[in-house]
Amino acid sequence: MAAIEEERAAESSVSQTLAWSRATVDPALRAAVDTLSGSTRRVIGYHFGWCDQHGHPIATPAGKAVRPALALLAATATGGTAAVATPAAAAVELVHNFSLLHDDVMDGDTNRRHRPTAWSVFGLGPAILAGDALLTLALDVLAASGNPTAQEGVRMVSAAVQDLVAGQSSDMAFEERRDVGVEECVSMARRKTAALLGCSCALGASFAGASPERVEHLRAFGDHLGLAFQFADDLLGIWGDSQTTGKPVHSDLRNRKKSLPVVAALASDTDAGRELAAFYTDERPLDEADVVRAAQLVDNAGGRAWAQSQADELLAQALQHLQAAEPAPEPAAELTALAHLAVRRDH
Template identity: 50%
Template sequence: MPTPVAPLPLTPSGESLGLHLLESAQAATGPKMRAQCERMPSRMAGLAGYHLGWLDERGGPAQGSMGKAARPALALASTRAAGGSASDGLGPAVAVELVHNFSLVHDDVIDRDELRRHRRALWAVFGLPSALLSGDALLALALRVLSEPTGDPPGRAVSVLCDAVLELVEGEAMDVSFEQRTDVTVAEYTAMAAAKTGALMGCSCALGALAGGADIEQAELLRAFGRHLGVAFQIVDDLLGILGDADATGKPVGGDIAARKKTLPVLAALASSTPQARALARVYASDTHLTGAELRHAAGLVTEAGGVQAARRTVRRELSLAFEVLGEAAATPAGRRDLTALAHVLTQRDH
C-alpha cells in the first residue's frame, strides 16, 4: 500500500475522520438509493437490489455491502466546501453512486470477474443480458434522480453528469484496448485512469459543489481535485489487485495479471529494463492460464522490478496535485478538512 501522506484527523470516537465521512455517506445515501431502485420495474428492481446488497439471489432480504460510498462522500463534502448543507448534496450523491454501480456491473461483464463485494457478481448469478440491462437501468435512474428539482438548474447538473459518463466509457474502452497492445505507455495509462475513474470522482465533487451554491470556477477547481484523487484511487486499486488480500477486497487477487491488464505497476515494471521485467514480459506475452503460484510469482516480479514503488510515487504526486487545486478552490474550512481526510483514507485503504 502507498506510504501514508499525513496522519488523519480523528473523530471523538477515535475513528479517522475519513472513515467517519464514508460511513456517514453510506447512511445518508443508502435509504434513498434503495427507495429510488424500488421505483424501477420489478425485474430491474430485483437485479439492482441484488447488486447493491439488500437482496439475495432469490429476492429475499440480505445484508450485502453497498460499497464504500466514496463518490457520495466526495459529493457531500464538496457541497459543504461550497457553503451548502449536506441535504443540498444528497441528490447528486445518490446519482453519482448509481452511475458508479452502472459502471461496476458492466465492468464485471467485460472482465468476467465473478466476485463483487464478497459474493458472486450480478452477471455470474443472473446472466450477461440481465446484468447489462440492469446496468443500463441504473444509469437511467441516476439521470432521473439528478433531473429532480434542486437549488441548481437540473439541466446543468445532468449535462455535467453526462459528460462524465461519456468520459468514463471512453476510459473503459481504452483500458480494454490496452489488453491487446504491447506498447502501452505510463502516460497513456494515466490518461485512461483520469477518464475511467477520475471523471466520475471529479464529477462527484463538481455536482456537490454546484448543489452547495458554487460558481463555475469553484466547481471546476473541485472537479480537478476529484479528478487527481481519482487517478490516485485507481492506482491504489491496481496495487490491491497485486498485493491485496481477497478476503478484504472481495475480488480475486491477481485477476488483473491473469487478464494481462496493463496497470501502472505492471507498466512501470515492464519499463525497468531489469531481468524481472524481461521475465514479466514473457508472462504477459503468453496466453496460457496462470496458476495461483504463477500469479504470485508474477506479482513478485512486478515488485522486484520497481513497479510497486513507482506506483506509490505516482499516488503521492497525484495527491499533491489534488491538494494544490483544493487550496485554490476557496473551500470552507470544514469542507477542505473533510475533502483532505477523504483523500487520505481513499488512498490508504486495504480494500
C-alpha cells in the same frame, strides 16, 4: 505507538463519514429504484444488497459510498447543505453502480461484495438492462431535483459517463495488445476511474451554488484523487493483502492485467522488464512461482516505486486544489482524511 493511534483515529473518522454518506443517500436511491418495473427493481435491489434473489429484504454491505461522500462534502465545504446535494450524491452512486453491473458482465466476474454477481444470478440480459436503468435514473434524479444547476449537472454526468466508457474501452483493448504505453495507460485510468470522482466533487459544489472557480478546483481535487486511487489500487492488485482486497495475492499478475506498475515496468528497458514481458507473452497459465517472480520483476524494473511516487504526488496535488477551493474547515478535514485513506492503503 502514537502514529498507530493517529492512523486508527483517522480510519474511524473516515468510517463515520462514509456511514453518514450511505445513510444520507440510501433513501434517495431506494426512492429512485422504486419507480422501476418489478423485475428490474429486483435485480438492482439484489445488486445493492437490499434483497435476496427472490426479492426478500435483507441487509448486506452495499459499497463504501465514496462518490456520494465526495458530492455531499463538496457541497458542505462550499456553503451548501447535504440535503441540497443529495440528488447529486444519488446520481453519482447510480452511475457508479451502472458501471459495476456492466463491468461484471464484461469481465465475467462471479463475485462482488462477497456475493454472486447480479448477472451470474439473473443472467446477462437482465443485468445489462439493470445497468442501463441505473444510468437513466441518474439523469432523471438530477432533472427532477429542481436545483437551479440541474441542467448543467446532467451535462456533467453525461460527460463523465462518456469518459468512463472510453476508459473502459481502452482497458479492454489493452488486453489484446502487447505495446501499451505508460501515457496511454495513465489516460485510460484518468477516464475510467478519475472522471467520475471529479464529477462527484464538481456536482456537489455546483448544487451548493459554489462559484465556477471553486467548482473547478473541487473537480481537480476529485480528478487527482481518483487517479491517485487507481495507482494505489493497482499496487494492491499485486502486493495487497487478500484480506484487504478481497482478491488472492498477485491476482492482477495471474490474470496478466496491464496495470500501471506493470506497464511502467514493461516500458523500463531493463533486464527485469524484458523478462516480465516474456511472462506476459507466454500463453501458458502462470503458477504460484511464476507470479511471485513476476511481482519481483515489476519491483526490480522500478514499476512499484514509480507507481507509489505517482500516487503520492497526485495526492499532494489533489490537496492543493482542495485548499484553493477555500473550503469550510470541518468538511475540508473530512475530505483530507478520506483522500489520505483512499490512497495510502496497506501495500
